[in-house]
Amino acid sequence: SSPEAEETEGTSAAEAVVSVPLPPLPKATRDAVLLALAPRDAVDIALYGRFLAEIPDSPNVxxxxxxxxxxxxHEAEQIEDFYAAADDAKLDRKRNALSFLDAADDAGAGMTGYQSLISGTFYRHAVLDRTQLRTNLRAAGMDEQEADTAASEAEKEFVNAFVLAFPEAKKNSTASTGTLPALxxxxxxxxxxxxxxxxxxxVDEGPVSAGGEGPAGPAAVRRLLRHHTFVSxxxxxxxxxxxxxxxxxxxxLLGELGLPQxxxxxxxxxxxTP
Structure with missing residues (x-):
């Protein structure tokens, strides 16, 4: 056969392989996947929802x-921190080299670079739909009492996680794990x-005597509580x-403000949590 014919046959074979549809997901495997991700067993799914595009008839949450x-x-300014790092053992070898060859030893670490730093007093917002959470748990097979008990525990864990949340980027070099919210x-x-x-x-962190609001933390608390009272x-x-x-x-500050009833x-x- 000619090379052209062989090439045509090879192309047809490749197309045939590509066009073979993937086998359907076995029912046992499908059921196992859905069971493993059942909201009644994985409460985080009941909280944050689920969408499985790979299983069209899956019960999305x-x-x-x-x-x-x-x-x-408040206004936050980004700072570029330039740093340099050297291997002390490498420098010591160079200082105490006995010959030119020893001094030429370049083994070890050394680097320069920069990183962006920014900090501030943050406002964070989150909402938990208590009714939807119980609906998700009931739809997953729990009775009313079970759903209410599981939802109450999930609410406590969610609130605790929100309060203790902290940014993890560069947590080793910024020690962010120790922060707690001001309010x-x-x-x-x-x-x-x-x-x-x-x-x-x-928030204008300038002196109050000069028309500012003072430190961001207390100023933000005043604004937030005033806003909530106004809306309430x-x-x-x-x-x-x-x-x-x-x-x-x-x-x-809260004692000085006198919290409303x-x-x-x-x-x-x-x-x-209630």
Whole structure:
């Protein structure tokens, strides 16, 4: 046969291989995948939802959690930190070299570079749909009592995780794991209320005597609580709110402000949930 004929036959064979459809997912495997991801056994799926495009008839789950990205309540300036690192053992060998060949030894580490640094007082927002969470658990096979018990435990874990959350980027060089929020405000309502608009105008950290608002932390707390109180007077669905602080200065500030009856000061994350 001619080379052209062999090439045509090879192309046809390749096309035939490509056009063979993938075998359907065996039912046992499909059921095992869905069982492993069942919301009643993986509560994080009941919280955050699930979408399996690979299994068209899979029971997808609507998320019960909404989160917003964190942003600073004041103007934050990015700093470029230039650094240099040298291997002390390498430098020591060069200083104590007995000959030119020893001094030429270049084994060891050495580098220069820069990294961007930025810090600030952040506002974070998250919503937990308690009704949707229980709906997801009921749809997964739990009865009403089981769903309510599992949802209550999930709520506590979610709130605790939100309070203790911290940025992990470069956590070894920034020691971010020790941070705790200056203030946590938790409340219930028939719909989400995001107070990000309280910080449309950045906090002016200048001296109060010069028209500023002082340090960002206390200033942000004043704005946030003022905003919540203002909205609460106009939205009857807002229920009793709870506040938690890990900052003694903020604790003193809350005492000076005099919290309204609609706000309850708590001391543990477990008390933030109803």
């Amino acid at each position: 609507d998320g019960a959690v909404q989160t917003g990205h964190a942003f600073t309540v 946590v405000l938790a409340f219930e309502g028939e719909r989400p209320y995001n107070y990000a608009s309280a910080f449309q105008r950045p 007077r106009r939205r009857e669905d807002l229920r009793t709110a709870r506040v938690l602080t890990y900052d003694p200065e903020i604790d003193t 609609s706000l309850t000061l708590v001391e543990r994350t477990e008390d933030l």
